[in-house]
Amino acid sequence: MFEHEMKEKVQGRVKITDFSFGVFRQVIEFIYTGRAPKLNQMADKVLVAAEKYDLGRLKAMCEDVLCKKLSVGTAAEMLVLADMHNADQLKANTLRFIRANAAGVTETDGWKMVETENAHLVSEAFRALVVDSVAAGK
Known part of the structure; x- marks a missing residue:
């Protein structure tokens, strides 16, 4: 330049x-x-x-x-941010947080926006939840 x-x-x-x-x-x-x-x-x-x-x-x-x-109120926003900017550590920690707090996170407006605008992230979170359930023998 x-x-x-x-x-x-x-x-x-x-x-x-x-x-x-x-x-x-x-x-x-x-x-x-x-x-x-x-x-x-x-x-x-x-x-x-x-x-x-x-x-x-x-x-x-x-x-x-x-x-x-990370909190119930910020998890959806953090997941989108991490995904958009290849922030692997943030994404992994956010997915772990969502798995542990799924009931609360999925009720937030942020999560509803993720469902409509970033469906692939919902799939990732769901897959992680299923893997945890299988590993725990549930």
Whole structure:
């Protein structure tokens, strides 16, 4: 980009429009220091940026934060986020949480949205539930 006569080289800057200043500041801070001090407040958004820019360690840090925030009310949203951004650790933990709390999670508005917009995730959760039941001898 900076080797050819592109707009970014001529202007001496790159304009990033798909992330807020706050999110990108966390990304830059992580690149320079290995830390992202405000990750707890915006881990979901930073996860998206970490995935886009292939920052595996930052992505793992985001997944850790998000796993700690799993609840009946957030499980559906976390499952979709994990699926969309290849967050395997978050997805596995969320599926495990859903299996343990299926009665509550499936009653949420978030889960109803998953049923209509992400049916493949419902299938994954159901398969995991069946495997657990078979393993437990139920």
